[in-house]
Amino acid sequence: GQNIDQPTEMTATEGAIVQINCTYQTSGFNGLFWYQQHAGEAPTFLSYNVLDGLEEKGRFSSFLSRSKGYSYLLLKELQMKDSASYLCAVKDSNYQLIWGAGTKLIIKP
């Protein structure tokens, strides 16, 4: 079966750095996405990786290793507004998105 694993919840301190991991087992691979979802709101697109390596976008970076079936989202200089759920999703061989259950990130002052 297809599976996306990510931690259920993480806690970090304002101003610090946090890394949210995602491992996947899917039938084929056509890209990996990270989305942010604040409570009661729509998921919003953060990043897309299809080749191995690091993609940087301001305070957020996303890394992919296809051989290891592994990705992480790195958030730097954490702000209180970064408290949200972070969803990892992989597009499989049929170009269908397979979603993880999300990681709830709690930022403390």
Add this chain to the structure above:
Amino acid sequence: ETGVTQTPRHLVMGMTNKKSLKCEQHLGHNAMYWYKQSAKKPLELMFVYNFKEQTENNSVPSRFSPECPNSSHLFLHLHTLQPEDSALYLCASSQEGTESYEQYFGPGTRLTVT
């Protein structure tokens, strides 16, 4: 504001009622999706419409019936629902054929079945 709107935002319905959820996208996309989001579970893809044709129906019970009259509008018709259908229903759209074709989500309809 993502360019995808959904109405209503909240809905409470009895098991014998019939209601419809509406989604509209203002992005010129060619694909639209219905997802179900339950607490602490992955997003569940329910239906996909690509160029107005339904291309996915992931074993969704017949009490959920989608309708896509044009590429900008998507409906989800509900009838004789069960309490376990209570969830957040999210609509999304994307432009298929581009490299990443990320999905843009609406704010969702919080559905409670009593």
